[in-house]
Amino acid sequence: MKSSRLVTCAVVTAVNCILCTSAAFIMGAIPGLPLGFCPAIPVMIPFAIWFGGWGVLGAFIGCAIGGVLKGTAITVALPWVVNDIFMTGIPLLAFRILKANPMLETKRDWTIFIAFGLVINSVLACAWGTMIPVYFNVWPSGAVPMIYIQYLIMALILIGTLVPLILKKFTPHVQRMGLMVEGYL
Numbered sequence: 338m339k340s341s342r343l344v345t346c347a348v349v350t351a352v353n354c355i356l357c358t359s360a361a362f363i364m365g366a367i368p369g370l371p372l373g374f375c376p377a378i379p380v381m382i383p384f385a386i387w388f389g390g391w392g393v394l395g396a397f398i399g400c401a402i403g404g405v406l407k408g409t410a411i412t413v414a415l416p417w418v419v420n421d422i423f424m425t426g427i428p429l430l431a432f433r434i435l436k437a438n439p440m441l442e443t444k445r446d447w448t449i450f451i452a453f454g455l456v457i458n459s460v461l462a463c464a465w466g467t468m469i470p471v472y473f474n475v476w477p478s479g480a481v482p483m484i485y486i487q488y489l490i491m492a493l494i495l496i497g498t499l500v501p502l503i504l505k506k507f508t509p510h511v512q513r514m515g516l517m518v519e520g521y522l
Contacts, residue, residue: 343391345392346388346394349384353421358403375495381425383500384425386439386504387508389520389521389522396425404417420466423462424458427458431452432449459496
């Protein structure tokens with residue numbers, strides 16, 4: 338394994354940790370901000386597409402640490418952040434298997450992104466991210482539909498608006514610096 342991959346994973350983990358932790362402060366400072374707002378979401382997906390499994394691992398570890406720093410018990414945080422594996426792993430697999438270009442240059446690239454990097458991953462990740470807190474009695478089960486809808490809407494807005502911009506703007510720099518992982522690791 339290249340040592341640069343380990344460094345990349347550490348950086349991705351740190352960025353996700355900071356962004357996940359900051360979500361608690363942002364949500365507390367902005368009244369009325371919908372549940373599910375997490376500034377890490379639109380960054381995690383490009384990280385996974387660029388850095389492969391290291392980006393997925395960084396999202397999982399970073400958000401688990403961020404959750405614990407926000408006050409979530411580790412026994413809840415670890416299963417909860419499995420949703421980050423759905424959120425990042427599905428686009429990673431789709432982009433690799435279907436050989437989509439992260440620069441989103443063709444209709445095919447956009448279709449793959451919309452299907453796997455926006456809709457399918459969000460539906461599954463938000464479902465998991467809603468059910469785990471209910472399972473651990475963090476949220477009441479009666480609130481599931483409302484919380485799920487809020488999570489899904491926020492994910493779709495954040496991913497749909499920011500991820501394409503991040504991919505188009507920064508992919509050439511990641512490639513030029515030789516950081517792009519072509520396979521899975």
